[in-house]
Amino acid sequence: MAFFAHQIRRGFSSSAVRNVVIKQVTIIGGGQMGAGIAQVAASTGHSVNLVDTSDDILKKSIKTIEGSLKRVVKKKFADKPEAGEEFIQKVLKNVSTSTDVGSAVQGSDLVLEAIVENLKIKQDLFSRLDKLAPAHTIFASNTSSLPISDISSATNRLDRFGGLHFFNPVPMMKLVEVIGTSTTSQETFDSLLNFSKVLGKTPVSCKDTPGFIVNRLFVPYLYEAVRLYERGHGSKEDIDIAMKLGVGYPMGPFELSDYIGLDTIKFIMDGWREMDPDNTLFAPSELMDKLVAEGKLGKKTGEGFYKYK
Ligand SMILES: CCCCCCCCCCCCC[C@H](O)CC(=O)SCCNC(=O)CCNC(=O)[C@H](O)C(C)(C)COP(=O)(O)OP(=O)(O)OC[C@H]1O[C@@H](n2cnc3c(N)ncnc32)[C@H](O)[C@@H]1OP(=O)(O)O
Numbered sequence: 001m002a003f004f005a006h007q008i009r010r011g012f013s014s015s016a017v018r019n020v021v022i023k024q025v026t027i028i029g030g031g032q033m034g035a036g037i038a039q040v041a042a043s044t045g046h047s048v049n050l051v052d053t054s055d056d057i058l059k060k061s062i063k064t065i066e067g068s069l070k071r072v073v074k075k076k077f078a079d080k081p082e083a084g085e086e087f088i089q090k091v092l093k094n095v096s097t098s099t100d101v102g103s104a105v106q107g108s109d110l111v112l113e114a115i116v117e118n119l120k121i122k123q124d125l126f127s128r129l130d131k132l133a134p135a136h137t138i139f140a141s142n143t144s145s146l147p148i149s150d151i152s153s154a155t156n157r158l159d160r161f162g163g164l165h166f167f168n169p170v171p172m173m174k175l176v177e178v179i180g181t182s183t184t185s186q187e188t189f190d191s192l193l194n195f196s197k198v199l200g201k202t203p204v205s206c207k208d209t210p211g212f213i214v215n216r217l218f219v220p221y222l223y224e225a226v227r228l229y230e231r232g233h234g235s236k237e238d239i240d241i242a243m244k245l246g247v248g249y250p251m252g253p254f255e256l257s258d259y260i261g262l263d264t265i266k267f268i269m270d271g272w273r274e275m276d277p278d279n280t281l282f283a284p285s286e287l288m289d290k291l292v293a294e295g296k297l298g299k300k301t302g303e304g305f306y307k308y309k
């Protein structure tokens, strides 16, 4: 009986009876996260299709992957530079790029979305993909803040839809949050857990609740840092130093916000405020709005809270 209840909870359906072993992956969005996930998936022997809106963006994604792989092999193949170069070429061969989602998803066991943090845009994408992808294909979103069930509701494969939340920078960060909704089948959930392990990551199981585990705890901290600065209670430099030296965090909150991308942070804040308008924690920050309006999105555009190069 307990087993049966479990299957009902996970929305067990006849179309999802088998466990999908994920070999071929399509990643939609070749930005910071998509490129990082593509790198790790290709490095662990998966065949990866990376999709974005233009060839220029995709060229940049491949350059990012190449640069990051060079950093990896410098360590991993310190005494064998030739083997390191061979590894890079082998990994790059596992990645193909496309601007056409329809052809990219053919043959894919997993479609993982890492595009802009906007519910409507994600829903539109998945609704289109649902008609194009093979029946067995699992869909997953790397969203930082949106409910997975709101995204999956745009499709007819609720049992084959979950969340895979990676951390930035993906090649370095060991955690993946695996999110199951009330309709994610146990088979899908297990396939996603297993995939995370094959990537060399440590997965944790999460409910589809706001912020999952990490961001539920992390967002209030980042918010409070910006407010402290806006009140003039500390310079951003001092706040960053304090959190690095006082608590041992590798980056202070302003360095980290620039690293994540201020547009992504603003998308998250705006979305949470819409869901919970009276919560003062989600009140807008003038400074953040100004920086984003000026295109100062952080490290990726050369300026955010700080200037880069
Ligand atoms: C008003 C309110 C405003 C605020 C609102 C807040 C809203 C909340 C927003 C939430 C955002 C969503 C977040 C998201 O969902 C979840 C996240 O991803 S959170 C981010 C998590 N990441 C971190 O916390 C990163 C912390 N930093 C680090 O761990 C390290 O600094 C670093 C990035 C690993 C870099 O290390 P450093 O020592 O600082 O610098 P080095 O450059 O020397 O690197 C060390 C070592 O790592 C190798 N390396 C670094 N990056 C890469 C890479 N991309 N690829 C390959 N290798 C890399 C580098 O080569 C070094 O190797 P070594 O030389 O030591 O051998």
Ligand SMILES: NC(=O)c1ccc[n+]([C@@H]2O[C@H](COP(=O)([O-])OP(=O)(O)OC[C@H]3O[C@@H](n4cnc5c(N)ncnc54)[C@H](O)[C@@H]3O)[C@@H](O)[C@H]2O)c1
Binding pocket: 028, 029, 030, 031, 032, 033, 034, 051, 052, 053, 057, 113, 114, 115, 116, 117, 118, 121, 125, 142, 143, 144, 145, 165, 166, 167, 168, 259, 260, 261, 264
């Ligand atoms: N930045 C972080 O630290 C971080 C960490 C974990 C999760 N996330 C989440 O990952 C997702 C991506 O974030 P990012 O930082 O990589 O963003 P990013 O801005 O670096 O990249 C997004 C990419 O998606 C592309 N894109 C947008 N719409 C598209 C579409 N319809 N089809 C194909 N490509 C499209 C853009 O051209 C861009 O290259 C977001 O949901 C974000 O919340 C971000």
